[in-house]
Amino acid sequence: MDICLNLALRCIDMNPLSRPKNISDIINKLDEMGDDATDECLELVDMLGIEPLEVHLPCELNKQVSWPVELTNDTDDYFAFMISTDGLGLYNIHRDKGTVPPQSKCSVTVTLKTPEKALLQQRRRDEFTVHSTRVNGCHAAVDISGDMFSEDLGNKVVDEVKITVVPHHPDTVLRP
Numbered sequence: 001m002d003i004c005l006n007l008a009l010r011c012i013d014m015n016p017l018s019r020p021k022n023i024s025d026i027i028n029k030l031d032e033m034g035d036d037a038t039d040e041c042l043e044l045v046d047m048l049g050i051e052p053l054e055v056h057l058p059c060e061l062n063k064q065v066s067w068p069v070e071l072t073n074d075t076d077d078y079f080a081f082m083i084s085t086d087g088l089g090l091y092n093i094h095r096d097k098g099t100v101p102p103q104s105k106c107s108v109t110v111t112l113k114t115p116e117k118a119l120l121q122q123r124r125r126d127e128f129t130v131h132s133t134r135v136n137g138c139h140a141a142v143d144i145s146g147d148m149f150s151e152d153l154g155n156k157v158v159d160e161v162k163i164t165v166v167p168h169h170p171d172t173v174l175r176p
Contacts, residue, residue: 066111073100
């Protein structure tokens with residue numbers, strides 16, 4: 001599974017030179033891994049799509065800042081999700097857990113509660129983790145708990161995707 005994750009991370013690397021050059025490179029690597037590893041990789045591909053993976057957040061004093069996180073389910077399965085953060089109480093997450101039905105999207109809104117603190121900690125990068133796994137049918141948000149996202153409970157695949165938040169002063173020029 002580590003090979004699959006490393007290959008997936010290379011595919012989405014911010015540096016284009018670190019990504020595989022073309023689809024045949026990816027297919028060759030999957031062929032080298034064998035059928036079992038390929039099946040595990042395909043299970044990971046068929047997980048929730050999450051956008052954006054990095055948020056550059058302009059922080060102004062006394063101005064609340066929000067942004068959407070889009071969860072996309074292009075499969076025929078239901079997915080439960082839960083979002084956690086290391087933001088030390090700086091953020092509100094509207095709809096931090098729920099279910100995404102087959103062939104649908106779900107939007108989650110994240111709000112920076114105290115931009116003043118974020119400005120003081122501009123060098124700090126907060127991270128959100130979106131945990132997701134396949135479930136049987138739709139679940140109410142109150143029924144979703146951290147236990148659902150434990151791989152120890154069987155052969156289910158649990159995906160964890162990091163979203164990085166980079167606060168900056170609005171006058172700062174960002175370079176790609």
